[in-house]
Structures are given as structure tokens and as C-alpha cells.
């Protein structure tokens with residue numbers, strides 16, 4: 228199963244949300260960092276201590292001569308016991324169009340032993356990552372609840388539909404609200420964007436810093452509001468992805 232997560236202008240939080248949700252995934256999972264503006268996890272979650280040979284760029288080279296399982300075995304890194312395994316993203320802006328996203332995503336989607344949560348960064352039609360989104364079982368638009376964020380998301384939602392060939396109401400494209408009620412509620416945002424509502428993640432600075440900046444988890448991390456919310460979202464996504472792909 229392949230899940231793509233994107234954001235719109237004005238809505239930070241897609242990397243944090245993807246990592247938090249993957250950390251609570253009920254099955255084996257891999258985080259693919261596919262942000263066309265370059266990866267965050269080496270410097271963020273990894274605190275700058277990521278093995279230089281672990282990452283997407285080397286995996287793409289490996290795939291010319293070996294299979295997906297072997298490429299992932301060599302290039303995926305799990306930076307800490309509380310973190311999911313990650314295929315770290317590209318180093319430079321502008322490299323994304325050179326990646327064969329469709330083949331990569333299709334191969335990941337076919338893996339039977341593990342699911343993939345892809346952090347696709349900010350959505351832009353011409354960024355080169357759209358082919359990956361097209362083969363996702365579910366695409367999640369991550370949005371804040373302020374006016375700027377909601378406006379930007381409501382403009383992106385129809386573009387996302389167009390690019391994915393989705394009809395209005397297609398549950399393959401769904402909304403995740405980070406920090407609801409500041410001031411708009413999640414149902415209001417979903418209605419404004421014309422998308423189904425997957426759910427919400429609370430604002431939780433302390434836990435978010437673990438994912439975005441590599442801060443060591445504090446006591447009670449597993450029971451923190453963000454981690455509990457991420458667990459609920461992971462469960463819903465597995466259900467939605469299974470229904471969407473027709474898998475058992």
C-alpha cells in the first residue's frame with residue numbers, strides 16, 4: 228500500500244505528520260521522502276548524522292542493477308528506535324524530475340511485506356512528483372486551520388483531483404487537518420476544499436520537535452497528543468488504503 232502526503236502553501240507540517248503517522252503504523256512501513264524541494268530528515272530527525280550512502284539518490288542508482296528489496300536493504304536508515312525506517316530524500320532542489328517516480332512508486336506499492344508513506348512536500352503540478360501521487364492508494368492533503376492555509380488548500384484540492392483523475396467525492400484524496408479550530412473546524416475546511424475528511428492531528432510542539440528537529444523524546448512521548456492522534460490516523464489510512472486497492 229502506498230500513501231502520499233502533500234501540503235499546500237501556508238500549511239507546514241507534512242514531514243512531521245508523515246513521520247508521526249508512520250511511527251504508529253500497525254504494519255511494517257517505510258517512509259519515502261519525496262519532497263521535490265529536497266529532503267528534511269537528514270538534518271531534522273537525523274540531526275545531521277545520517278549515513279551518507281543511505282537515501283533515495285543512491286537507491287535510484289541501485290535500482291538500475293538490482294531489485295527493490297536489495298536497494299531498500301542498502302539505502303533505508305532507521306535513525307532511532309522511536310522512528311520508522313526512512314528512505315531519505317534528494318539533496319537538491321531540481322533533482323526530482325530526474326527520478327522515475329512511477330516505476331519507483333509502483334514497485335513500492337507492490338511490496339507485499341511493507342507499506343510506504345511518502346512525504347511529497349508541497350504540492351505543485353510541475354514539480355515532478357505528481358507521477359508518484361497518481362499511483363498512490365490514498366493521497367492526503369495536510370492543511371492548517373487558519374484562513375491563509377485553508378484558502379491555499381481549497382485552491383490546490385481541484386488541481387490535485389485533476390492530476391489524479393479523481394472525481395469530486397473520490398475518497399482516494401482526503402484531508403488531514405493539523406491544529407484544527409484555529410479558527411476553522413475540520414468539517415468546515417473539508418467542505419471548503421470539497422474533500423472527504425480523514426481526521427485531525429493536534430498541535431503538540433514538544434512531540435512535533437522530535438520529528439521535525441530530532442529532539443529526543445521526553446517522558447510520556449508515546450502517550451502524547453500528537454502520537455495518539457497519529458495512531459488514529461494510521462489506523463484510518465490502513466483501512467482506507469485497503470478499501471481503495473481492493474486488497475484483503
Ligand SMILES: Nc1ncnc2c1ncn2[C@@H]1O[C@H](COP(=O)(O)OP(=O)(O)OP(=O)(O)O)[C@@H](O)[C@H]1O
Nearest residue numbers: 238239240241242243244429430431432435436439
Ligand atoms: N502537529 C504539530 N504541532 C506543533 N508543531 C508542529 C506540528 N506539525 C509540525 N509542526 C512544526 O511545524 C514546523 C514545520 O514542520 P514540518 O517540517 O513538518 O513542515 P513541512 O511542511 O514538512 O515543511 P517544509 O515545507 O519545510 O518541508 C516544525 O517546527 C514542526 O515541529
Ligand SMILES: [Mg+2]
Nearest residue numbers: 241242262267
Ligand atoms: Mg518537509
